[in-house]
Amino acid sequence: xxxxxxxxxxxxxxxxxxxxxxxxxxxxxxxxxxxxxxxxxxxxxxxxxxxxxxxxxxxxxxxxxxxxxxxxxxxxxxxxxxxxxxxxxxxxxxxxxxxxxxxxxxxxxxxxxxxxxxxxxxxxxxxxxxxxxxxxxxxxxxxxxxxxxxxxxxxxxxxxxxxxxxxxxxxxxxxxxxxxxxxxxxxxxxxxxxxxxxxxxxxxxxxxxxxxxxxxxxxxxxxxxxxxxxxxxxxxxxxxxxxxxxxxxxxxxxxxxxxxxxxxxxxxxxxxxxxxxxxxxxxxxxxxxxxxxxxxxxxxxxxxxxxxxxxxxxx
Amino acid sequence: xxxxxxxxxxxxxxxxxxxxxxxxxxxxxxxxxxxxxxxxxxxxxxxxxxxxxxxxxxxxxxxxxxxxxxxxxxxxxxxxxxxxxxxxxxxxxxxxxxxxxxxxxxxxxxxxxxxxxxxxxxxxxxxxxxxxxxxxxxxxxxxxxxxxxxxxxxxxxxxxxxxxxxxxxxxxxxxxxxxxxxxxxxxxxxxxxxxxxxxxxxxxxxxxxxxxxxxxxxxxxxxxxxxxxxxxxxxxxxxxxxxxxxxxxxxxxxxxxxxxxxxxxxxxxxxxxxxxxxxxxxxxxxxxxxxxxxxxxxxxxxxxxxxxxxxxxxxxxxxxxxxxxxxxxxxxxxxxxxxxxxxxxxxxxxxxxxxxxxxxxxxxxxxxxxxxxxxxxxxxxxxxxxxxxxxxxxxxxxxxxxxxxxxxxxxxxxxxxxxxxxxxx
Numbered sequence: 001x002x003x004x005x006x007x008x009x010x011x012x013x014x015x016x017x018x019x020x021x022x023x024x025x026x027x028x029x030x031x032x033x034x035x036x037x038x039x040x041x042x043x044x045x046x047x048x049x050x051x052x053x054x055x056x057x058x059x060x061x062x063x064x065x066x067x068x069x070x071x072x073x074x075x076x077x078x079x080x081x082x083x084x085x086x087x088x089x090x091x092x093x094x095x096x097x098x099x100x101x102x103x104x105x106x107x108x109x110x111x112x113x114x115x116x117x118x119x120x121x122x123x124x125x126x127x128x129x130x131x132x133x134x135x136x137x138x139x140x141x142x143x144x145x146x147x148x149x150x151x152x153x154x155x156x157x158x159x160x161x162x163x164x165x166x167x168x169x170x171x172x173x174x175x176x177x178x179x180x181x182x183x184x185x186x187x188x189x190x191x192x193x194x195x196x197x198x199x200x201x202x203x204x205x206x207x208x209x210x211x212x213x214x215x216x217x218x219x220x221x222x223x224x225x226x227x228x229x230x231x232x233x234x235x236x237x238x239x240x241x242x243x244x245x246x247x248x249x250x251x252x253x254x255x256x257x258x259x260x261x262x263x264x265x266x267x268x269x270x271x272x273x274x275x276x277x278x279x280x281x282x283x284x285x286x287x288x289x290x291x292x293x294x295x296x297x298x299x300x301x302x303x304x305x306x307x308x309x310x311x312x313x314x315x
Numbered sequence: 316x317x318x319x320x321x322x323x324x325x326x327x328x329x330x331x332x333x334x335x336x337x338x339x340x341x342x343x344x345x346x347x348x349x350x351x352x353x354x355x356x357x358x359x360x361x362x363x364x365x366x367x368x369x370x371x372x373x374x375x376x377x378x379x380x381x382x383x384x385x386x387x388x389x390x391x392x393x394x395x396x397x398x399x400x401x402x403x404x405x406x407x408x409x410x411x412x413x414x415x416x417x418x419x420x421x422x423x424x425x426x427x428x429x430x431x432x433x434x435x436x437x438x439x440x441x442x443x444x445x446x447x448x449x450x451x452x453x454x455x456x457x458x459x460x461x462x463x464x465x466x467x468x469x470x471x472x473x474x475x476x477x478x479x480x481x482x483x484x485x486x487x488x489x490x491x492x493x494x495x496x497x498x499x500x501x502x503x504x505x506x507x508x509x510x511x512x513x514x515x516x517x518x519x520x521x522x523x524x525x526x527x528x529x530x531x532x533x534x535x536x537x538x539x540x541x542x543x544x545x546x547x548x549x550x551x552x553x554x555x556x557x558x559x560x561x562x563x564x565x566x567x568x569x570x571x572x573x574x575x576x577x578x579x580x581x582x583x584x585x586x587x588x589x590x591x592x593x594x595x596x597x598x599x600x601x602x603x604x605x606x607x608x609x610x611x612x613x614x615x616x617x618x619x620x621x622x623x624x625x626x627x628x629x630x631x632x633x634x635x636x637x638x639x640x641x642x643x644x645x646x647x648x649x650x651x652x653x654x655x656x657x658x659x660x661x662x663x664x665x666x667x668x669x670x671x672x673x674x675x676x677x678x679x680x681x682x683x684x685x686x687x688x689x690x691x692x693x694x695x696x697x698x699x700x701x702x703x704x705x706x707x708x709x710x711x712x713x714x715x716x717x718x719x720x721x722x723x724x725x726x727x728x729x730x731x732x733x734x735x736x737x738x739x740x
Contacts, residue, residue: 062390062415079736084729149553170555170718256497259555260715277386278698278707280411 048293054286061274061282069283076287085261086288089269092176093245093295096265099180100187100244104236107191108229112221114192115199125196132189140253143182144169169255172262179247179254179263187243191236198232199225234306241299245292266292341372344628345398348377349385354582354649357659362645366635373628383498393417397620399629405437405614406695407702409445412618418445419619424630428637430668437614437695446618447633450646452578452663453681454504454611454696459572460595462489470595474512474540474602481549484572491549493571495557496717499710503697504575506713507611510537512602516609516691523700525738529730535723540602542720555718563587575599577613581677582649582662596677598684609691610684613699614666639669647673708733 020027055076059069080086114125131139146153149167158164168178202225210224226233248267251257257264257272264272266288272278274285350359356379363377378398380388385402392398393412403409412418425435425444434451438444463469463480466487471477481491496502511519514533521527522534544550551571554562560583565571567587574580584594601608617636619629635641642665650658664672664682672682685693698706712726 060411060415062394062411062417068415149556167553167556170553258497258499258711258714259718260711272707275387275390277383278703280703 051286051289051293054283055290057283057286059282060280062280072283076284079284080287080291085264085269086266088262089264089266089288090291092263093265093292095176096180096183096244096247097241099177100183100240101237103184103187103191103240103243104233106184106188107193107236108195110188110192111195111199112225115196129189129193131186132193134186136183136186136249137253139182139186140179140250143178143185144254147178170259172259175255175259175263179250182254183243183247183250187240190239190243194232194236194239195229198229202228238303245296266295339372340370340625340628340631342625342628343374343376344400344625344632345376346378346400346632347385347392347398347402348379349382349402351379351382351385352579352583353586354656354659355579355661357649357656358645358661361659362636362641365641366632369635370628370631390417393620393622397622399619399623399625400632401618401620403446403616403618404695404699405434405446405448405616406699408695408699409438409616409618410440411703413440413445417621419621419623419626419629420444421446421619421630421633424633428634428667430639430670431637431666433668434614434666438616446616447637448614448616448666449636449642450661450663451612451614451666452661453685454508454575454577455596455598455681455684457566457574457576457580457584457594457596459566459569459589459593461593462487462569462572463595470597471600473600473604477600478543478547481544481547485548489569490551490565490571491547491573492544493551493562493565493574494554494717495559495562496554496714497556497558497561499714500696500698501559501576502713502717503706503710504577504611505541505717506537506709507694507697508575508599509541509602510534511609511691511694512599512606513537513540514603515606516694519609519694520692520700525702525705525734529727529734534727538716538720538723538727541716542723545717545720550717555714577611578663578677578681579661585649591676596680598688607691608689610689610693611696612664612685612689612693613696637667639665639667642667642670643673646670646678648675648678702737705730705733705737 054065054069056071056073057065057069058072058075059065062068110128114121114128147168149155149165149170154168155165158166166174168174206224206228207220210220215224245267247265248271251263251265251268255263257268270285270288270292273281273288279285346363348359350356359379360377363375367373367375389401389403389412392401394417397417403412409418420443422443424447425431428447431448434448435444438446438448462484466483468480468483471480484491494501494505507519510522513536518527518533522529527534551562551565559576559580563574563580563583564587566574566584567589581594585591598608598610617633619626619633623629636645645659645661646663646665647658647660648662649656649660660673662675662678664678664685672678694700697710701709709730712730715722716726
């Protein structure tokens with residue numbers, strides 16, 4: 001059949017490989033990723049686009065969107081622009097995002113304080129970590145009892161120094177700050193754990209070198225320790241931002257959005273408009289969700305960019 | 316003793332009836348009930364047990380969910396894997412589900428059941444009936460009789476007397492009205508009465524149907540009357556922090572004397588240690604002598620989801636709970652021997668005209684008030700008469716008014732904006 005070559009072929013001995021074998025290196029990672037991608041698409045990516053779609057409709061959420069929904073274009077967004085409750089929720093979200101970041105420095109200082117070897121330090125560390133272990137619902141209940149206007153511990157304590165009584169959760173000016181303070185308790189513990197792990201990785205030689213150069217106290221902290229804690233700070237920042245945006249459960253337990261809607265955040269307002277007892281406005285709820293998504297997108301973009309930058313630097 | 320006997324008699328009649336029309340029901344039946352407070356819970360469990368005895372081949376699964384939680388869960392329950400029987404409320408509250416085709420048309424049952432004609436309207440939408448009532452209850456001012464006696468004051472008939480009483484109560488270092496507005500609806504009850512007494516039942520319904528502006532002077536007059544009480548300091552402080560249950564101890568401890576609430580509050584008051592000599596009840600006094608007295612008397616209902624699987628059994632259950640004897644038995648007062656409940660009861664009023672109202676101080680008074688002294692008309696309740704979105708915005712505004720009465724103008728403007736949008740759709 002073939003003209004016999006003078007030189008024997010080099011790969012004649014090898015059996016013919018299958019398509020998968022030939023593309024193994026390229027295919028395998030995707031196979032492993034497939035279940036994750038599939039579920040992520042079904043439960044996260046596709047619903048995001050569906051929310052965008054629903055936000056252009058007036059729809060009560062009962063029955064099928066195509067049958068019972070009416071397309072109203074930007075109508076929901078126009079209404080949002082003049083909705084005072086939306087405005088209040090939006091600014092509350094901003095307050096949460098800014099004040100929740102206090103968890104990072106507080107966590108750092110508790111971590112520095114606990115980063116020493118004395119008898120029973122493990123016990124102290126676990127006590128500080130305790131609030132993060134218990135459920136947010138329990139944290140919310142504990143704090144709402146703590147804040148109770150007549151019997152609460154807070155008013156008893158400030159009563160001793162002649163202040164109060166103050167009804168934190170019943171007063172629209174303080175209620176949101178009261179809930180944020182409750183949320184900071186477990187969040188600080190979380191940041192503390194991240195920094196404790198980070199402190200273990202601080203290079204002792206650098207500290208020694210800095211000490212020889214005469215650095216101590218704040219200078220040591222600022223120029224030697226904190227730069228080495230950068231990975232921990234980044235993770236703490238990520239989890240704190242996520243925590244601030246997930247504030248739903250604390251609000252639901254402590255004030256139920258009240259008094260008269262002054263402690264709502266966007267996610268809670270969306271829930272009330274679209275899903276709760278009197279909420280039959282799926283389209284309006286979806287438009288709130290889209291706005292919330294846009295806010296999150298700022299942070300998501302920043303996180304992705306900074307991870308991409310780190311990865312490139314590592315190569 | 317007498318109640319136990321009637322209970323026994325009632326249950327014998329029930330079993331008797333069971334043999335008469337025992338269709339062979341079989342398969343599974345799933346009931347989701349929102350009767351989660353202790354007394355109603357016992358009633359619901361009793362109902363299911365009795366019905367199960369009548370139909371031994373039927374496997375009944377009863378799931379009791381938190382009453383306030385159910386209000387948010389019902390829509391999911393109706394659309395995915397719906398149960399066979401659920402609890403809900405009459406009038407406007409069932410409208411969205413009826414419109415979306417999620418409730419079963421049970422008009423056929425209404426042809427068979429007798430004695431429910433008086434409430435047929437509240438369960439009718441588009442000339443069809445979408446559920447059956449099992450109980451209703453009066454609202455009114457429940458008060459501490461013993462404190463009234465101690466202060467030498469009596470049940471008032473006019474608003475002036477009410478305020479004069481309240482001044483005496485305030486001077487004795489107590490508050491007049493306990494209320495917990497954390498979940499908002501309790502403030503709706505106060506508005507219902509203030510508005511019905513100031514402008515009459517018909518005006519109240521016009522407002523509910525969106526035919527009157529919230530900025531109308533008559534509405535302002537209602538708020539002006541209400542404000543008189545708020546300015547006196549008649550309400551307990553910090554009510555925005557409490558649920559209605561959390562505000563009960565104020566009455567039980569004698570820190571507040573009144574509670575404007577439905578008759579369902581009597582059972583927990585008794586549980587809190589108050590005897591019938593200590594609590595009593597009167598109709599909300601007249602404010603404007605020219606208007607007839609209107610009353611709130613909400614109806615609670617059973618429905619069959621359109622997607623139910625065992626509709627035969629569900630229909631049979633709905634017929635069972637509306638029967639005159641069953642209604643008599645479940646609506647009676649709860650009877651207790653120490654801490655053990657010997658006869659569960661809702662302590663409310665039966666809807667079936669052929670049922671008897673059991674002999675109980677509060678049920679008798681409430682029934683008399685509704686049949687003889689509510690000539691203006693009977694309303695369902697703020698959150699059932701007003702469309703969902705108007706009710707939500709309205710109750711939030713009412714709570715704000717109770718805490719900051721000075722914000723009234725702003726609140727009314729907002730409610731008017733909401734009204735214009737909600738009713739235009």
